[in-house]
Amino acid sequence: MEKRVTFHDRWLPYILVAPQIIITIVFFFWPSGQAVWQSLLIEDSFGGNSKFVWFENFHALFRDDAYFASARLTVAFSALVATIGLGFSLLLAVMADRIIRGATVYKTFLVWPYAVAPAVAGVLWGFLFNPSAGVVAWLLRGVGIDFNYVSNGDQALLLVVIAAVWNQVSYNFLFFLAGLQSIPKSLIEAxxxxxxxxxxxFWDIVFPLLSPTGFFLLVVNIIYAFFGTFGVVDALTKGGPGQSTSILVYKVYNDGFRGQDxxxxxxxxxxxxxxVILLTVVQFRFIERRVHY
Amino acid sequence: MVENRPFVTVLSHLVLIFGVVIVAFPLWMTFVASTHDQTTMLRAPVPLLPGSHMIENYRQVLFEGFGRGYSGVPIWVTLMNSMIMAVGVALGKIAISIISAFAIVYFRFPLRRTFFWAIFVTLMLPVEVRIVPTYGVVATLGMLDTYPGLIVPLIASATATFLFRQFFLSVPDELAEAARVDGASPMRFFWDILLPMSRTTIAALFVIQFIYGWNQYLWPLLITTKEGFYTVVMTVSRQANAVDAVPSWNLLMAMAMLAMLPPVLVVVFMQRQFVRGLVETEK
Known part of the structure; x- marks a missing residue:
């Protein structure tokens, strides 16, 4: 789409786009280019000297079991975050769509977790499940489950998933609710x-009509699980115990800043x-399609 | 609703109440913990109802920090830093996006498409994936431990630019035409007509970007080394990792409450703008 009426000025448009473009070049393209360039170099351990090694770093990664473990972990983690998160918020959205009285009150009580920083969400859930001071850990001990996310890798992963899902529930809920409310009531009445x-x-009418929203949310949740959960992981487990919650984005940070590799x-x-580029392309192709619906 | 089924309605309410309780439980426990003294919080089971130490806990974290032996900055300093960062990021994003969208929509000039795509691809590169080299760039520019270093690298925004572009495209051409006939300059048109018309879009974006800026974690963690520049979110997380050594859960949770309060209040009281911003930025 283009405007029919435009203004004419030789320099003004360049001045107007300049701030955005300069920041984009300095803080996006330059570092991204450097990342690509650096991925082809190996720095010796004394620093300063670096050697161009083509794809040696990638070869090393693909030979590295720890990297594959982290990749598998990330896939499992995002699958869990997406399915649990979408399931729970779909349930709530369907119920909120049904009722007439009090819907806005429920909405208010369900949207605020979006405003909580992932790192703070990690601290909150870490407190609830803390082996010595956490109330949920205490309750679980009461029924015979020894929950200790500090030493048990599976439990640590479970806790990171719970905190990540909790943080994203509002977002999913709002989009599902909007999707549900856009379904013509006449279809349901018929x-x-x-x-x-x-x-x-629900299964024959609402669910199929909601599938575009669902698919969109699936992609958003996968992107969120891949990249948005850094704060949750860092605040809760720091990738541990061992490597059991070290998802890919955490490993980039850990190897780069702590490991100096x-x-x-x-x-x-x-x-x-x-x-990210692949996921974004999927997301946008889908949105293109949604326009034609 | 299509038909009246009291049982299903009651069930819906029950499910929703259950959902609200699960979602609100961590917040409640955090609040409760922030109102007790240290020894109560160390005795199992932890209390489920608020205690009587609320004011002194909050006063201590706000003005003294975490306590003796800890190099904790008072939380009001970190709250102020977060506020500067969040407002700076939100306003910065809005300012540079609205003018670049104005240029892209209302002018024809060489490289227009190139610029458009250059802005578009930034969508694909979240800070987290290019973290090490971006840190390098900011260090080279001498922006570590400065407010511009906290704010400027985060303000490029494809979503905000698209949102304004979308909105400008829906503005009737007659307005620009009338402005031109009356001999108004492009900037005059922008200030007097376009900007006032964009108010609701700006408000919606501000809410979303304020939360985005306030909740930044990795970025301030990397580029601040002086405590005077710490943001509240990273301070909470840092102290949480020390809490098992000196278990002041009450103080930590008071800090967490303060870290959540501003963005949660923004979402709750500006819910309309928030929902609008959330839905529109995804279009």
């Missing part, structure tokens, strides 16, 4: 007149960039 009960109406970290960055 089905009801034909004798379909609430369950039948710049080449390896840059290679990981480049791989992650490719992943």
């Amino acid at each position: 089905a009801a007149i034909d004798g379909a009960g609430p369950g039948r109406r 710049l080449g390896g970290s840059a290679a990981q960055s480049v791989i992650l960039m490719v992943v």
Whole structure:
């Protein structure tokens, strides 16, 4: 779409886009280019001297079991975050869509977790499940479950998933609710007149019509689980115990800043960039399609 | 609702109440913990109802920090830093996006498409994936431990630019035409017509970007080394990792409450703008 009426000025448009473009070049393109360049270098341990090694860093990554473990972990983690998060918020949205009285009150009580920083969400859930001071850990001990996310890797992962899902529930809920409210009531009424009960109406009418929203949210949640959960992980587990919650984005940071393996970290960055680009393309192709609906 | 089924309605309310309780439980426990003294919080089971130490806990974290032996800055300093960062990021994003969208929509000039795509691809590069080299760039520019270093690298915004572009495209051409006929300059048109018309879009964006800026974690963690520049979110997380050594859960949770309060209040009281901003930025 283009404007029919435009203004004419030789320099003004360049001045207007300049701030955005300069910041984009300095803080996006320059570092991204450096990441690509650095991923092809190996720095010797004394610093300063670096050697161009083509794809050696990538080769090393692909030979590294720890990297594959982290990649598998990330896939499992995002699958859990997406399915639990979408399931829980869909349930709440369907219920909120049904009721007439009090819907706004419920909405207010469900949207605020979006405003909580992922790192703070991690601290909150860490407190609830803290082995010595946490009330949930205490309750679980009461029923015979020894919950200690500090030493048990699976429990640590579970806790990170819970905190990450909690942080994202509001977002999913709002989009599902908007999707539900845009479904024409006449369709549902017609089905009801034909004798379909609430369950039948949901599966045969609402669910298929909601699938574009669902698919969109799936992609958003995967992107969130891949990149947005850094704060949750860092505040809760620091990737541990061992490597059991060290998802890819955490590993980039850890190898780059703690391990000082710049080449390896840059290679990981480049791989992650490719992943984001693919996911974004999927998301946008889908949105293009949604326009035609 | 299509038909009246009291049972299903009651069930809906029950499910929603259950959901609200689960979602609100961490907040409640955090609040409760922030109102007790240290020894109560160390005795299992921890209390489920508020205690009587609220004012002194909050006064201590706000003005003294975490306590003796800890190099904690008072939380009001970190709250102020977070506020500067969040407002700076939100206003910065809005300012540079609205003018670049204005240029892209209302002018024809060489490289217009190139600029548009250059802005677009930034969507694909979250800070987290290019963290090490971006740190390098900011260090080279001497922006570590400065407010511009906290704010400027985060203010490029493809979503805000698109949102304004979308909005400008929906503005009737007659307005620009009338402005031109009356001999108004482009900037005059921008200030007197376009900007006032964009108020609701700006408000919606401000809410979303304020929360985004306030909740930044990795970025301030990397580029601040002086405590005077710490933001509240990173301070809470740092202290949480020390809490098992000196277990002042009450103080930590008071800090967490203060870290959550501003963005949560913004979302709750500006819910309309918030929902609008959330939905529109995803279009």
